[in-house]
Amino acid sequence: MKISIEKIIELVVKEVISELTKRGYEINFSSRGKNPGAAFSSNKKVYEEIDMSDYKTPVLTEKNIQLLNEEVEGIIVPEKTIITPGAKDLIKKKNLIITHKSK
Numbered sequence: 051m052k053i054s055i056e057k058i059i060e061l062v063v064k065e066v067i068s069e070l071t072k073r074g075y076e077i078n079f080s081s082r083g084k085n086p087g088a089a090f091s092s093n094k095k096v097y098e099e100i101d102m103s104d105y106k107t108p109v110l111t112e113k114n115i116q117l118l119n120e121e122v123e124g125i126i127v128p129e130k131t132i133i134t135p136g137a138k139d140l141i142k143k144k145n146l147i148i149t150h151k152s153k
Contacts, residue, residue: 064095067124067147097124099151102131112136115144126151 102108108131115137124147
């Protein structure tokens with residue numbers, strides 16, 4: 051089986067981001083722009099920032115995950131976002147990368 055270097059880099063980056071996020075590190079994507087809700091691509095991965103600016107305490111629900119486009123492979127949410135069990139299940143099912151953004 052052959053695999054391109056681009057695919058290897060893509061897989062490595064995804065795993066590193068996922069592991070760093072699990073360990074509590076915050077990945078700063080702010081250099082990509084400040085348009086909440088905008089999807090962007092990094093290493094051929096599509097991330098979407100979920101706008102929760104109206105929330106005093108941000109809560110990520112199953113509905114937020116259901117509304118994502120199919121090509122989205124990672125989401126950016128505010129730090130200290132509460133993730134509901136339904137959202138956690140969908141995130142796991144869709145194999146999404148979660149990144150927390152500081153205010």
